[in-house]
Amino acid sequence: MLDAVQIGDLVAADGVPFPPVDQEYLFQARQMQALSLAVHIPLVCFGLSFPMMVLFAELRYLRTGDPLFRTLARRWSKVMLALFAVGVVTGTILSFELGLLWPGWMASFGNVFGLGFALEGFSFFVEAIFIAVYVYGWDRLGPRAHFVSGIPVAIAGITGSLFVISVNGWMNNPREFTLLNGRAIDANPWAALFGNRFFWHEAVHMYFAGFIVAGFLIASAYAWGFLRGRRGRYERTALTIALTAAAVAAPLQILVGDWAAREVAQAQPVKLAAIEGLGQTTAGAPEHLLGWYDGQKVVYGIEIPRLLSLLAFHNPNATVQGLNVVPLADQPPVNVVRFSFQTMVGIGTLLALLSLIYFYVRFRRKRLPTSRWFYRAVIAAGPLSVVALIAGWVTTEVGRQPWIVYGVMRTSEAVTGAKGIPVGYATLVAVYIGLLAAVVWLLRRFSRVPLDSPEPGPAIPPGVADAG
Amino acid sequence: MLAEIPMVFILIGLAAYTVLAGADFGSGIWTLFPVGGRSSRAATRDFARHAMGPVWEANHVWLIFVLVVCWTAYPVAYASIVSTLTVPLFIAAVGIILRGASYALREQLEATREQRFVESVFALSSVLTPFALGAVTGAVASGRVPVGNAKGNLVTSWLNPTSVLVGILAVAVSSYLAAVYLAADARRLGQRELERDFRSRALWSGLVTGALALAGLLVVRLDARPFWNGLTSAGGLAMVGLSAAAGIVTLILVWRSRFGPARASAALAVVAIVAGWAVAQQPRFLPGLTVSQAAASRSTLIAVIVAVVIGAVVLVPSLLLLFGLFLRGRLDEGPRTGVPVLETRGAAGSRRPRLVAVFALACLLVGAGLTVLTDAGVTLAVGIVCLCACAVSAFVLATTTGETDT
Ligand code: HDD
Ligand code: HEM
Ligand code: HEM
Numbered sequence: 080m081l082d083a084v085q086i087g088d089l090v091a092a093d094g095v096p097f098p099p100v101d102q103e104y105l106f107q108a109r110q111m112q113a114l115s116l117a118v119h120i121p122l123v124c125f126g127l128s129f130p131m132m133v134l135f136a137e138l139r140y141l142r143t144g145d146p147l148f149r150t151l152a153r154r155w156s157k158v159m160l161a162l163f164a165v166g167v168v169t170g171t172i173l174s175f176e177l178g179l180l181w182p183g184w185m186a187s188f189g190n191v192f193g194l195g196f197a198l199e200g201f202s203f204f205v206e207a208i209f210i211a212v213y214v215y216g217w218d219r220l221g222p223r224a225h226f227v228s229g230i231p232v233a234i235a236g237i238t239g240s241l242f243v244i245s246v247n248g249w250m251n252n253p254r255e256f257t258l259l260n261g262r263a264i265d266a267n268p269w270a271a272l273f274g275n276r277f278f279w280h281e282a283v284h285m286y287f288a289g290f291i292v293a294g295f296l297i298a299s300a301y302a303w304g305f306l307r308g309r310r311g312r313y314e315r316t317a318l319t320i321a322l323t324a325a326a327v328a329a330p331l332q333i334l335v336g337d338w339a340a341r342e343v344a345q346a347q348p349v350k351l352a353a354i355e356g357l358g359q360t361t362a363g364a365p366e367h368l369l370g371w372y373d374g375q376k377v378v379y380g381i382e383i384p385r386l387l388s389l390l391a392f393h394n395p396n397a398t399v400q401g402l403n404v405v406p407l408a409d410q411p412p413v414n415v416v417r418f419s420f421q422t423m424v425g426i427g428t429l430l431a432l433l434s435l436i437y438f439y440v441r442f443r444r445k446r447l448p449t450s451r452w453f454y455r456a457v458i459a460a461g462p463l464s465v466v467a468l469i470a471g472w473v474t475t476e477v478g479r480q481p482w483i484v485y486g487v488m489r490t491s492e493a494v495t496g497a498k499g500i501p502v503g504y505a506t507l508v509a510v511y512i513g514l515l516a517a518v519v520w521l522l523r524r525f526s527r528v529p530l531d532s533p534e535p536g537p538a539i540p541p542g543v544a545d546a547g
Numbered sequence: 548m549l550a551e552i553p554m555v556f557i558l559i560g561l562a563a564y565t566v567l568a569g570a571d572f573g574s575g576i577w578t579l580f581p582v583g584g585r586s587s588r589a590a591t592r593d594f595a596r597h598a599m600g601p602v603w604e605a606n607h608v609w610l611i612f613v614l615v616v617c618w619t620a621y622p623v624a625y626a627s628i629v630s631t632l633t634v635p636l637f638i639a640a641v642g643i644i645l646r647g648a649s650y651a652l653r654e655q656l657e658a659t660r661e662q663r664f665v666e667s668v669f670a671l672s673s674v675l676t677p678f679a680l681g682a683v684t685g686a687v688a689s690g691r692v693p694v695g696n697a698k699g700n701l702v703t704s705w706l707n708p709t710s711v712l713v714g715i716l717a718v719a720v721s722s723y724l725a726a727v728y729l730a731a732d733a734r735r736l737g738q739r740e741l742e743r744d745f746r747s748r749a750l751w752s753g754l755v756t757g758a759l760a761l762a763g764l765l766v767v768r769l770d771a772r773p774f775w776n777g778l779t780s781a782g783g784l785a786m787v788g789l790s791a792a793a794g795i796v797t798l799i800l801v802w803r804s805r806f807g808p809a810r811a812s813a814a815l816a817v818v819a820i821v822a823g824w825a826v827a828q829q830p831r832f833l834p835g836l837t838v839s840q841a842a843a844s845r846s847t848l849i850a851v852i853v854a855v856v857i858g859a860v861v862l863v864p865s866l867l868l869l870f871g872l873f874l875r876g877r878l879d880e881g882p883r884t885g886v887p888v889l890e891t892r893g894a895a896g897s898r899r900p901r902l903v904a905v906f907a908l909a910c911l912l913v914g915a916g917l918t919v920l921t922d923a924g925v926t927l928a929v930g931i932v933c934l935c936a937c938a939v940s941a942f943v944l945a946t947t948t949g950e951t952d953t
Contacts, residue, residue, distance in 0.1 A: 100696045135946070161651045167607065168647030174614050175640040179633050182626035182696055185618050189626070190843030193619025194850050200612045201858035207605040208865045212872060219872075231865070266843070268619075268850040276924075283931055290938075323945040327938040334918050334934065341922065393920070441945050442904075496697035497633040506637075510644055517648045 100496035108180045108494050111504045113476070115173055117469050118511050121296075122166040123240055124468065126206070127289030129159050130233040132297075132320055137226050151317055153217055158525050160214045165518055167207070172507075180500075184483050184493035187262040191255070194268040195246040202239030205231055240289075241282055248278030251475065252346045253484045277346055280339040281475075287328045287335055288471065291430060292464045294325025299461030300526065302454040315447060322457065323441075325464070326434035333431055336424070337390065343478075344391035347485060348400040349409070350478035353416040355387050356380075357401045364388045364399040369421065372413045411480040419473040426467040433460055550842035553620035553851050554825075557613050562821040564609035566724065566814045569717070571606050573725025575646070575673025576718065577748070578666060586740045592666065594741050595729060605869060607643070620851050623694065624832050624841040628683070631692045631699030635679040635710075642676035645669075674718055681717030685710030688824060689771035690834045708770040712763045719759050720817060723752040727797065727813045731806035735874075742804075749801045749809075757794055760820075777827030786823030790816045903944045910937035 102108065133155045140148035174196070178185050209231040216225055255271035256263035272278070301318040304310075344351045351357075356372035357364055364387040370380020388397040402410050433456055440448040448454075483490040574595040581591040618625040629636055649669035682705040686692055689709040692699050704710075730745035764787075768775040777783050793816035800809035830837040842848060910933045917930025 139947075164647055164651045168644045171607070171611060171643050171647075172640050174611050175629075175636055178614070178618060178625060178629035179636055179640075182630040185629070186623045186626035186696075189618040189622030190620075190847040193615060193622070193843075194847070194854055196615040197612075197619055197851060197854050198858070200608065200615050201854070201862060203611065204605065204608045204858075204862055205865055207608055208869045211605065212869060216872070264844055266847050268847055320946055323942050327941045327945075331914075331934050331938055334915055335931075338918055338927070338931075438941070438945065445948070495630045495633065497630055497701060499633070499701070503633075503637055506641060510641055514644060514648050517652050521652060 100494075102491070102494040102496060102500070104500035105491055105494050107500045107504050109490065111500065111507060112176060112180055113473070114504075114507065114511065115169065115176055116472065116476075118514070119166070119169040119173055120468060120472060121292060121465050122162055122169060124289040124292035124296075125159065125162045126166050126236045127240055127286060128236075128293045128324060129155070129162070129297075130210075130229060130236055132293075132324055133159055134226065134229045134233055136316075136320060137229065141222060141226060147313055147316060151313065151320075154525070155317075156214050156217070158522065160210060161521055161525070162518075163206070163210055165514065167203070169514075170203070179497075179503075180495055181483065181490075181493040182495050184488065187488060187493075188253075188256075188484060191253075191263050191266040191268055191271050192246045192249050195242045195249070195272045199239050199242040202235045202242060206235035206239060209235070237286070240285065242272075244282045244285055245272040245275070245278050247475070248272070248275050248281050250483065251281075251479055251485050252277035253487050258487065277342060280335070280342045284332070284335045284339050284471075287332045288464075288468050290328040291325050291332060292468050294321050294323075294328070295430070295457070295464045296461040297321035298325060299458045300522075302457040304526075305454050306451060306458075319447065322437060325430075325460075326437045329427070329434040330431040332427055336427065341391060341393075344399070347478070349402060349405055350411065350416070351391060352400060352402045352404075353411045353413045353478050354420045354474060355399075356413055356417050357387070357399060359403050360398060360401040362388070362396060362398040364391075364397075366390065372417060409481060411478050416474055416478045419470040419477070422470040423467045423474060426463050426470070430460055430464060430467070433457070549845065549848050549852075550839035553616050553842070553848060553855075554838050556616050556851075556855050557620075558821055558825050560609050560613040560616065562818045564606075564613060565717075565720070565821060566817050567606040568609060569677065569721040569817065570724040570728045572673045572677045572718075573721035573723065574729060575670050576722045577725055577729070579670030579673070582748075586744050591741065591744065594733065594738065595725075605866070616851060616855070620843055620848060621832065621838070621841040622843060624836060626696065627694045627698065627833055628687060628692050630695075630697040631701070631704050632683050632686055633697070634701060635682045635686075635705045639676050639679040639683070642672040642679065646672040646676060673721075677717040677721050678714040681714035682706075682710040684717075684824070685713035687833070688713070688774050688828060689767075690773060690831070692833050694833055694836050708766045709774070712759075712766045716756070716759050716763055719752065719756040720820075723749065723756045724813055724817065726752050727801060727806065727809050730801070731810055734804075734806055746801060746804060746806075750798060753794065753798050753801065757791075760790075760794075773831075774827055777829075778823060780827070782826040783823055786819050786826055790819035790823060793819060900944060900948050903940050907937050907940040907944060910934070910940065 133152050136148050136152035136155065139145070140152060209228055212220075213225065213229045213232055216228060220228060249271050252275055253271075254275060255267040257265040298318055298321040301309075301314055301321065304314055305318065340351070340354075343354070355364070356367060356370070356376070358372075358375045364385070366383045366386035367380030368383070385395040388399055389395045391397070391399055402413065436453065437448065440446065440453075479485055481489050481491070483493045578592045578595050581588050581595075586594075614625075645668050649665045649672070652665050685707070686699075686705045686709075689707065691704045691707065691710075726745050726749035730742055730749055733739075733742035733745055764775075764778070767778065778787060793812045797809050797812040797816060800806070800812060830839065832838045832841045914930050914933030914937055917926050918934060919930075921927055921930065
């Protein structure tokens with residue numbers, strides 16, 4: 080009897096395949112998810128951009144034969160491997176957690192978006208394989224073969240996050256399926272993930288963010304050393320590569336961000352209204368800097384007339400939909416979204432300015448800046464860019480609320496029925512604090528290895544050395 | 548038919564994970580209990596830690612592969628499993644974080660008090676994770692996961708005779724595999740003493756694992772009758788027999804110190820267990836839900852299959868390369884071996900800085916114009932490409948010219 084049921088037409092006894100449940104701790108579940116993502120995403124930035132910087136340094140070695148570049152690439156590659164290992168474990172947690180916390184989402188839509196994660200899995204496989212060959216192969220492969228073994232690492236870092244982001248793009252702009260009893264049927268996963276225009280701005284914006292975050296963080300470590308007198312040729316070279324990678328991306332990020340905002344205006348008008356705190360649908364809508372949304376409008380903000388219409392639709396008189404187009408229950412928490420967005424844009428503007436100063440000195444005076452204030456600013460830029468990154472994601476993700484799949488499934492319909500979320504949350508917080516401490520300790524340790532010492536990294540087991 | 552193919556992928560992934568990551572967990576276990584050997588504790592620990600270095604990350608991606616294929620191809624079954632078995636899965640996840648973090652850390656620690664702490668965390672998580680994942684397997688095998696959002700019992704679904712047994716068996720199998728592999732690695736590195744140690748560990752842990760497996764059959768018979776019936780059906784028996792035979796052959800090979808073939812037959816014994824589980828359960832996935840009923844619709848299944856095939860085309864040669872290099876010792880630590888050092892050729896800056904600068908500026912203007920002013924797909928895409936080209940050329944210009952001359 081059971082066998083007569085068609086593939087994909089599972090219907091449980093009550094007619095609803097995976098009914099939603101009451102979950103007392105929905106809010107904690109959301110926070111737990113957000114925490115894990117916020118821990119993972121800065122590591123992802125390194126996965127995206129660091130391999131390219133390391134390969135660039137090695138390429139310079141191949142071109143010039145200057146051993147300094149080899150030392151640089153080699154030392155960086157050790158850091159890259161350690162960060163990759165932490166990226167792997169935090170990412171593994173995420174892939175558990177998406178199912179553990181949001182089984183309703185998995186059950187109803189796994190058939191649509193799951194493909195993105197499957198492809199991601201292959202990318203990370205390739206990345207894990209070649210990163211091992213690259214980092215462990217420094218003394219074993221010829222110089223060119225070694226360089227080539229690093230190329231798949233860079234490519235896989237990019238494709239991997241491309242695939243994950245396609246899932247996020249789909250959650251924000253779901254399409255290519257039919258809904259039956261709250262569950263997706265007739266899914267067309269390829270088109271859903273990659274034929275989705277919401278995907279492209281997220282991917283590009285994230286890549287630029289990857290270079291900004293990793294570049295400024297690395298640069299801020301070297302700037303710290305600069306202020307303490309460590310300004311040898313090695314340090315100058317390392318600083319130049321990292322800082323330049325961030326500085327080329329930061330000013331352009333504003334243009335990409337503007338594109339992102341226009342896409343949001345089209346696909347998610349309610350999110351845009353939350354970003355700007357626009358209570359009522361308005362023609363020629365103004366933009367507010369700072370201020371507070373009091374449930375109707377922004378108070379205490381600096382108003383710039385017509386700017387919102389201009390930015391979102393390139394027309395100062397365009398009509399922008401307000402939050403009032405949907406009932407209150409369907410509106411995201413406006414102030415969280417707004418505040419995050421302004422944080423991102425504010426920091427993004429400062430980072431762009433810093434980059435322009437850097438380029439001015441670099442190209443006009445043909446040297447690195449000498450002002451101590453410049454290096455202090457670079458030190459601050461590292462952590463600030465992480466803040467901007469997370470603020471950006473909070474804008475996207477909280478702005479999507481109360482929907483897990485925009486306009487289709489509510490977060491409360493997706494959450495698990497299992498008890499004990501607070502216990503899991505507390506455990507995870509403790510574990511992440513430990514992880515953070517470990518990473519900080521590890522990076523300090525890497526930076527302390529003297530330049531002319533034999534390579535740091537996996538120690539030779541004493542037994543092996545004796546035997547040899 | 549179509550509905551079962553992703554399940555085959557999942558089983559292949561599970562088998563690979565059990566064999567590869569299992570050996571990895573096992574080597575962690577031996578660092579905690581370096582029992583029954585003559586080499587010093589420290590030497591054993593250093594050796595076991597070192598042996599897995601290069602393949603560690605790749606081994607663990609198999610688990611992710613299993614999860615993602617499962618949630619794409621069998622969404623409702625996956626959601627039922629993870630919501631009922633939240634506790635052991637969460638334990639496994641925490642074990643994986645702790646393990647990864649201590650793995651990254653301990654390479655950098657010398658003999659300090661912190662090191663001992665980190666070692667213990669590492670070893671403990673090496674026990675915890677396979678146990679928890681084994682318990683999950685036992686829960687599914689004994690039919691304790693009903694369809695629905697956390698419909699099963701949060702505790703007894705995984706703390707029951709079958710689950711506990713499979714959990715313990717997972718730990719035992721891991722230690723056994725690791726002992727065999729480490730013996731082979733010790734031989735490759737010419738470490739006589741360690742080789743002898745791990746040979747004897749492989750022998751006795753193999754016997755213990757075999758005994759546990761036999762005792763386990765009894766537990767399954769009492770606790771999970773339908774699963775027992777499956778195991779003792781023709782196909783199930785064949786797999787159980789194959790596993791037993793491969794196990795015995797492995798013991799003989801280890802006894803004779805033929806570690807290379809022993810690696811292979813030990814792996815075969817484990818693969819046969821996974822296959823036996825699948826045969827014993829089929830076509831049931833969860834109670835009242837067969838594999839084909841759980842399957843997603845046709846286009847999704849085809850997409851998964853296409854993705855896996857494309858992935859395999861890239862992955863299989865890469866994996867062969869990695870293990871080829873690893874097993875031939877090309878990724879071992881040690882003094883450099885015949886890698887030429889390049890001659891210094893002096894600075895090779897960009898030869899036409901002006902041209903690059905003009906190009907970067909042109910890209911910036913065109914790119915900015917197109918991205919800000921157009922909304923149509925093609926022009927926007929051209930704009931973004933121009934912006935990227937601007938970024939790359941400015942980067943090259945700034946890093947290859949000027950005073951630091953990097
Ligand atoms: C270092 C990081 C960083 C910086 C400097 C900026 N952004 Fe950003 N922004 C992100 C990092 C980020 C991100 C990677 O965190 C997000 C989250 C989702 C996404 O696609 O990118 C994001 C999202 C995001 C969104 C929402 C997109 C969506 O919901 O799909 C908008 C509208 C902007 N950004 C706009 C801007 C503007 C106008 C910036 C100008 C200064 C800016 N961002 C700088
Ligand atoms: C690209 C991949 C990502 C996917 C597939 C994804 C998926 C999810 C899911 C399933 C949830 C839970 C459901 C919900 O609350 O609506 C969620 C919530 C959330 N995510 Fe993401 N996420 C991604 C990236 C990120 C990143 C990198 C961050 C960085 C911090 C982030 C921040 C958040 C936040 C803050 C929430 C909670 C929103 C709320 O409950 O108010 N997301 N995300
Ligand atoms: C919900 C969201 C996410 C899940 C489930 C997830 C899952 C994972 C997993 C399982 C890994 C480890 C892969 C391995 O074993 O090699 C990983 C690493 C990685 N993830 Fe995520 N991820 C998520 C969000 C993101 C986002 C938003 C991005 C990019 C924008 C991203 C990009 C990466 C990259 C580049 C790595 C490699 C780590 C490194 O190179 O440092 N992930 N992720």
